[in-house]
Amino acid sequence: xxxxxxxxQSVTVEPTFNVDELATVLQALSDLDRDSTSCxxxxxxxxxxVLSATRAALDAADIAxxxxxxxxxxxxxxxxxxxxxxxxAAVAAERCAQECGAHAEHSExxxxxxxxxxxxxxxxxxxxxxxx
Numbered sequence: 001x002x003x004x005x006x007x008x009q010s011v012t013v014e015p016t017f018n019v020d021e022l023a024t025v026l027q028a029l030s031d032l033d034r035d036s037t038s039c040x041x042x043x044x045x046x047x048x049x050v051l052s053a054t055r056a057a058l059d060a061a062d063i064a065x066x067x068x069x070x071x072x073x074x075x076x077x078x079x080x081x082x083x084x085x086x087x088x089a090a091v092a093a094e095r096c097a098q099e100c101g102a103h104a105e106h107s108e109x110x111x112x113x114x115x116x117x118x119x120x121x122x123x124x125x126x127x128x129x130x131x132x
Contacts, residue, residue, distance in 0.1 A: 025124065
């Protein structure tokens with residue numbers, strides 16, 4: 001199986017980011033997309049008036065997928081766009097961590113999602129800081 005790191009290292013143009021850090025962020029975004037989608041489906045199936053959390057999860061999934069595609073381009077990226085995409089993904093992840101964190105003790109999928117979102121938010125904030 002090809003990893004994000006493998007494909008990023010195969011690029012012939014010098015990447016804008018450290019390949020190892022970028023691969024870690026791409027994996028976190030992929031995890032956030034998957035976990036957010038799964039949690040939203042579980043919340044929809046379970047009912048219980050969690051509309052805000054479901055919307056937060058769906059927003060995070062869409063933004064994480066988009067951010068992953070933008071970052072996967074690797075080289076010669078417009079840093080203003082990259083910074084904006086990272087910021088949007090971090091905000092969405094933080095919102096999910098908060099929303100699902102409120103349900104974590106009652107719902108395993110929310111606990112997993114909240115932890116994944118917190119981890120992604122931290123990595124994204126770190127990447128934003130490294131951009132200068």
